Amino acid sequence: MPAVVKIGPGPDGVIVTEVAVPEVLPGLAAVRVTATGLCGTDVHVAHDEYGYEAPVVMGHEITGTVIEVGGEADADWLGRPVACETYFSTCETCRWCRAGRRNLCPQRRSLGSYEHGGFAEIVVLPVLNLHELPQWLDPLEGVLAEPLACVTQCLLDPPVVQAGDRVLVTGPGAMGQLAAQVAGALGAAVTVSGLDRDARRLEVAGRFGATTTTSPLIDGSFDVVLECSGSEAAAEVALAAVARGGRYVQIGIFGRPVTVPIDQILFKELTVTSGFASTATSWRRALRMIEAKQVTLGPLVTGQVPLEDVHAALEAVERGDGLKTVVVPGRHDGLVSTSA
Incomplete structure (x- = not known):
């Protein structure tokens, strides 16, 4: 499948190329990506100002639909609209993990920087990372669940x-x-x-x-x-x-x-x-605010681009154009961009 991959130093090390779809092992789920938000962290990764391990598919503000799971116990997730936590794995044994602060785990491996992320048609990640979104939420607005969880981490915990x-x-x-x-x-x-x-x-x-x-x-x-x-x-x-x-x-x-x-x-x-990234608690708070309509997300999504236009989109983020641009892989009928 086509994907935006960081293969080496600098912005020139960000390319669109073909990558294999990862195997869906037990405990994992495959999500067909609806959209992935472009974040300032993606700009930092492109400029080698944030840690990464090349080659890696970029993008971590992911929303989509679960299309495959690695075990029968997780079959209820199939077909659900989801947003995704960014951690692919943490050690689960250090003092921070055991205190519920997986975001601070020294061995944390995150989507889009150390494990393949959402600038692709499909992302495979732990079922533990999935959060169901309300059915009424616009398909593009789900990308803002992850940054909202980061904000609630900073302001509420x-x-x-x-x-x-x-x-x-x-x-x-x-x-x-x-x-x-x-x-x-x-x-x-x-x-x-x-x-x-x-x-x-x-x-x-x-x-x-x-x-x-x-x-x-x-x-x-x-x-x-x-x-x-x-x-x-x-x-x-x-x-x-x-x-x-x-x-x-x-x-x-x-x-x-x-x-x-x-x-x-x-x-x-x-x-x-x-507050660094998010925690399970901050995700719970963010989703409750979305469900209660205490935040308005639609006007913040000001554009969408295909995978092949990601370089221009990253430059636009650097310039401060718009608010949230989303990368939309493949064909998704009915998705529209808005403007601020």
Whole structure:
């Protein structure tokens, strides 16, 4: 089957080529991919700024339908629409796995970086990774379940946003939009900050009730700042914007060493937290928010591309075009792209 494969260093090491469909052994399931979201992490993998093991099929924000299972015990999954956790395997015995924090396992092997991911027609992964999606959910919106689980990991485990908080979100990309919606659902007054070029993205955030701005906010009045851009400049603004005794949450990935005024953490007595990927708990929270319609996903999907256009799509992500572009392998009648 055709797939987008990272075969070597740099963006030129990302190619579309044929790969074999993996065998569906007991405990595994084959998912016919409906779509896989393009994530900033995919850009980091392309530029060797995030760990990977070549050759590997890229893509980890996967949604699709289960078409085969490796054992009769899992037959109930057949035909179900699913989103997929990103871990193919963890050791299950280290102190982090045993505490339910498989995301921190030193031996974790994730889809799209160390095991074949979703930029292909079929992905094979453990049944343990599957999460059933509501039948009413649009076929493309399921790709946002995985980034939403990452956001709930950052904001809810442990909880960092409470009703009445003033919350600043830096970076109006897909992660920033999801973070703003989750914070709003928790009762916070949310402001989303971006650059002049982010006008259309900020318009989307405004539709969901956030105040938006392109002016640096350095007044130190926000109870919580959620840094979602992975930008050094945005992190500096976020540290200036957070109030004394406030909370700083790093959600975006920088992908390289950065210089920020870390003394602000000391001077303001800030609580600094983050969340790496997701856990079973954060997935449960994310799916409950989807089912309760506490988040709106459709307007965040702003385009779709076939496998062969992935290079142009990765460049668009780097430029900040749109919100969430999805890679759609093969033919899927009825799928349409939306625009912000």
